[in-house]
Amino acid sequence: MALKLYFHPLASFCHKALIALYENRIAFERIIVDLRDEASRAAFRAVWPMAKMPVLRDEARNRTVAESTIIIEFLDAHYPGPTRFLPADVDRAWQTRMWDRFYDHYVQEPMQKIVADRLRPEGKTDAYGVELAKAQLQQAYGVIEREMESKTWAIGDDFTLADCAAAPALFYANTVVPFAETHKNLAVYLDRLMVRPSFARVLEEAQPYFHLFPLERKPTIARLGRVANR
Numbered sequence: 319m320a321l322k323l324y325f326h327p328l329a330s331f332c333h334k335a336l337i338a339l340y341e342n343r344i345a346f347e348r349i350i351v352d353l354r355d356e357a358s359r360a361a362f363r364a365v366w367p368m369a370k371m372p373v374l375r376d377e378a379r380n381r382t383v384a385e386s387t388i389i390i391e392f393l394d395a396h397y398p399g400p401t402r403f404l405p406a407d408v409d410r411a412w413q414t415r416m417w418d419r420f421y422d423h424y425v426q427e428p429m430q431k432i433v434a435d436r437l438r439p440e441g442k443t444d445a446y447g448v449e450l451a452k453a454q455l456q457q458a459y460g461v462i463e464r465e466m467e468s469k470t471w472a473i474g475d476d477f478t479l480a481d482c483a484a485a486p487a488l489f490y491a492n493t494v495v496p497f498a499e500t501h502k503n504l505a506v507y508l509d510r511l512m513v514r515p516s517f518a519r520v521l522e523e524a525q526p527y528f529h530l531f532p533l534e535r536k537p538t539i540a541r542l543g544r545v546a547n548r
């Protein structure tokens with residue numbers, strides 16, 4: 319098979335790439351990376367020395383593509399389908415990139431910081447860093463709440479790269495710092511993302527691994543149940 323995806327079914331940045339592959343029904347070989355396993359980690363490092371997932375390998379083009387956003391741009395360019403992840407219109411394109419960056423930097427990264435702190439050795443945790451990450455999530459929730467007052471998807475009517483970024487970021491962020499009771503528009507948006515068939519499939523495949531999530535509160539595919547106002 320021309321395309322290989324190196325990923326883990328629980329990993330949020332991997333979800334982002336999987337959504338794009340499932341949206342356009344692109345065939346690919348799955349290579350599950352287990353970073354706790356020395357052989358798996360070494361094999362992955364040989365493909366991408368930074369050892370950050372996801373990584374896409376296109377054998378037909380002899381290309382190794384790292385970084386979830388770039389993987390989606392690559393798929394959009396070389397394996398286009400009915401869902402276009404980057405709008406052709408230049409203004410809509412920069413808005414898409416801006417919100418993709420927003421979800422990665424201000425939702426995924428603080429969420430990862432909070433989760434990763436639990437995996438640190440005793441005496442090496444960073445309580446102040448976790449406090450700052452929680453505050454940044456709250457700040458981001460406020461921005462998204464206002465933004466999603468009038469939108470269906472992250473930049474308007476069309477599902478784009480920005481929604482691929484938003485889906486796993488909000489899904490795990492809601493597990494770590496729940497927002498269903500405090501941010502209605504945000505909750506409605508997450509519910510909408512969770513019933514999108516591409517992301518619903520990603521979550522279904524991740525479910526058997528949810529018990530490995532290192533916080534007491536585990537992820538759940540139960541919808542938030544907030545009723546859309548439009």
Ligand SMILES: N[C@@H](CCC(=O)N[C@@H](CS)C(=O)NCC(=O)O)C(=O)O
Nearest residue numbers: 329330331332370371372385386387
């Ligand atoms: N900026 C990267 C972030 C990738 C990333 O942080 N991946 C996580 C999994 S969600 C990872 O590989 N973590 C392993 C580690 O940090 O050792 C992207 O967008 O792909």
